[in-house]
Amino acid sequence: MDYEKLMQPALEAAKKCLEEGVDVPIGCAIYRGEELLATTYNTRQAERQVIGHAEVKAITEACKIIGDWRLNECTLFVTLEPCAMCSGTIAESRIGTIVYGASRPDADVHTARCADILPKNVKIIPDICARESVELLQTFFAKRRSANN
């Protein structure tokens, strides 16, 4: 699997999120094999909905497409390490592999890390397109800071 290539739709989604300027720019893509099933980005703030994180939205959409709540054959790509809610949702969906970009700087401090929540048989591939993923986050927070000054 060419992880960098397959991360591109998630990065594109995060860029669209950044353009909208409301939510922390995080994008996600789910594949069945190498078939792209769903591409989503974070809309928690825009929709005032806690389950608006990119991963939960992509998993919800993939369940609808596949017609099952079990996504054993799927791989999830996300630009930032999943939070506890998204890690738990990945665990419940039985996704076999997750690939992420940047690591969460607040993990360990506030909540459990994804590796502590996911079952041991889930394969975790970190640091794929991490630099691009972090740059989107930094751009968002820099804009927010300058807007607040």
Add this chain to the structure above:
Amino acid sequence: MDYEKLMQPALEAAKKCLEEGVDVPIGCAIYRGEELLATTYNTRQAERQVIGHAEVKAITEACKIIGDWRLNECTLFVTLEPCAMCSGTIAESRIGTIVYGASRPDADVHTARCADILPKNVKIIPDICARESVELLQTFFAKRRSANN
């Protein structure tokens, strides 16, 4: 707070779930103070949707009603100890107190317990109407076993 009394809508929802006979009977209720905001039950199997657990549905509904993804003033009642996905969603929603009935027998084995995922400042009240909650689960699994024989 009269925990037993406030657990009743969650138990009623779990009973309705048992009557439908498709999903593991688990019910949930969310209150703002003592005002009932949402009552839900598990529909994962019926809807073929991984986020069909009672707690995620109740939190989603409460966000819509309140118009915010932060549910700081809310208390969540659920008949069974939340799984990792639901615990993560509770953590993200900033719910301050959770009250549950039965403990999950599979916790510790398959996934993290809710107390390991929820931040330390979330109050956890276990064993409220635990006997009634367990009886609903036992009835469901007994029916399923006899249907498979």
